[in-house]
Amino acid sequence: MGKYQLIATAAMGLESLVANEVRALGYECEVENGKVIYMGDENAIARSNLWLRTADRVKVKVGEFKAYTFDELFEKTKALPWEKYLPEDAEFPVTGKSVKSKLFSVSDCQAIVKKAVVERMKSTYKRNSWFDENGALFKIEVALLKDVATITIDASGQGLHKRGYRVDQGEAPLKETLAAALVSLTNWKDEKPFIDPFCGSGTIAIEAALIGQNIAPGFNREFVSEGWGWIPSKVWEDARTEAEDLAKYDQPLEITGSDIDHRMVKIAQENAFEAGLGDLVQFKQMQVRDISTSKEYGVIVGNPPYGERLGEKKAVEQMYKEMGQAFSKLDTWSVYIMTSNEEFEQLYGRPATKKRKLFNGFIRTDLYQYWGKRPPRQVD
Incomplete structure (x- = not known):
């Protein structure tokens, strides 16, 4: 070697x-x-x-x-x-x-x-x-x-964000690598419920499922270095066998994605099936203001519209207000929203626990983090 x-x-x-x-x-x-x-x-x-x-x-x-x-x-x-x-x-x-x-x-x-x-x-x-x-x-x-x-x-060929499961997408798709980063920046664990209220083509929810079941993101694609003679094919076989052995396909997950657009919901379902996660991730058409749950200690991760286009700003601002009202009832949930809208905290109705600067392509955004109550400590 x-x-x-x-x-x-x-x-x-x-x-x-x-x-x-x-x-x-x-x-x-x-x-x-x-x-x-x-x-x-x-x-x-x-x-x-x-x-x-x-x-x-x-x-x-x-x-x-x-x-x-x-x-x-x-x-x-x-x-x-x-x-x-x-x-x-x-x-x-x-x-x-x-x-x-x-x-x-x-x-x-x-x-x-x-x-x-x-x-x-x-x-x-x-x-x-x-x-x-x-x-x-x-x-x-x-x-x-x-x-x-x-x-x-x-050594990769196509960028690593090309996982191979995206059958279709919306007009401003989130890169799979950034979606995985958004999930990784949360306190989500595989036993907690997870919601993406702006699922689009399903990328955040699908990446969460891959993380939850410890599935290697490159498992279903090829890489340019597989054609290099100085890397024996057995190296790739062993690496894929290791990935297969480490995957937790039996890990139950509770992941939901929703979107106002029924066409995007259908695309998200198709992408999840292509990723082999069709039975694991639920997608439904829903407005963000209608999101409610009796479950506790879950995580919400969203990449909503930013309102940067002419004519969208007012509708997006109203949606941010409705989101703040809906999520204020979920006090045990942690909420992570990525947007370039600098007035997000005022519209949402409260300041973030923490902010992190990120780039969605060339758009500078902030990840607004609202940490929910901690679950009570288990007493033995």
């Missing part, structure tokens, strides 16, 4: 959650802006892709160095051990980005990195001609930040 430096990329504000997940897999890590860095072998690449719920993707770091000139970028890229990663027939497109760096032309940086890799491969594989690139895919990225070039290979 080899040793690789791995990077799990994360949306802004979710780095600590990704780090917790990496540590739960047994790897020590460092947290930086937008990423979590750790060492691991081939098993770590497979397990990270299968298990990381809140990360965007997993990358293998090939090298990092300062580069002020194109010559430097070329020579230092060429000096990296590309033969350790790329077979002779590898398909290796290069993408790039540059922030606050002297080498600001991304297209030039991409072309130079590509040329440098080709030159290294020519000398390794004793080739004079260009490569056919008809084998496994290795997506190389050169990222320049303040003149430091970090060169990685993407």
Whole structure:
């Protein structure tokens, strides 16, 4: 088994959650802006892709160095051990980005990195001609930040939010990774009832069910690194067997999603069935003001409309008021609402216990947290 430096990329504000997940897999890590860095072998690449719920993707770091000139970028890229990663027939497109760096032309940086890799491969594989690139895919990225070039290979392929269960979606779908983060930021445990009153296509409720039954989020999809010859297929088989063994399919859950739009309720049901959770998560058409329950000590997580579009603001403000009135009766429940509306607390009717800044795509939001009463301590 080899040793690789791995990077799990994360949306802004979710780095600590990704780090917790990496540590739960047994790897020590460092947290930086937008990423979590750790060492691991081939098993770590497979397990990270299968298990990381809140990360965007997993990358293998090939090298990092300062580069002020194109010559430097070329020579230092060429000096990296590309033969350790790329077979002779590898398909290796290069993408790039540059922030606050002297080498600001991304297209030039991409072309130079590509040329440098080709030159290294020519000398390794004793080739004079260009490569056919008809084998496994290795997506190389050169990222320049303040003149430091970090060169990685993407081990995920499609982003990790692509779980494979979304048959359909609404017009502003919540990323599965952010939905999982919203659940992870609550005090919910699998024995508690859980409600998403703005379920849309069902993502938060489905992610809660995956967490509740400890189902690996990547269990039903494939990853680009499964095609890499230096990761034996047995590594992937063992990682999937481990995921199957750790799943708690018998864990009963009480998860409900509701939405005002009957079409979204139908889509949510279809997505839950695609995820294999159709009998586990209940979806129904309902307005938020009509939500009531006799159950205690549950958790409500919602991503309601923000009222950012013209004509929506008044209706959304009224809905926030009705939500506050309905939920005020549920004093043992904890409520977590994500919105960009800065007047949410006034409209809802009380200040949050705690707020956490999050980004829904490029929209800056706050997660307003209202903690319910604690259950009485059990006396033996």
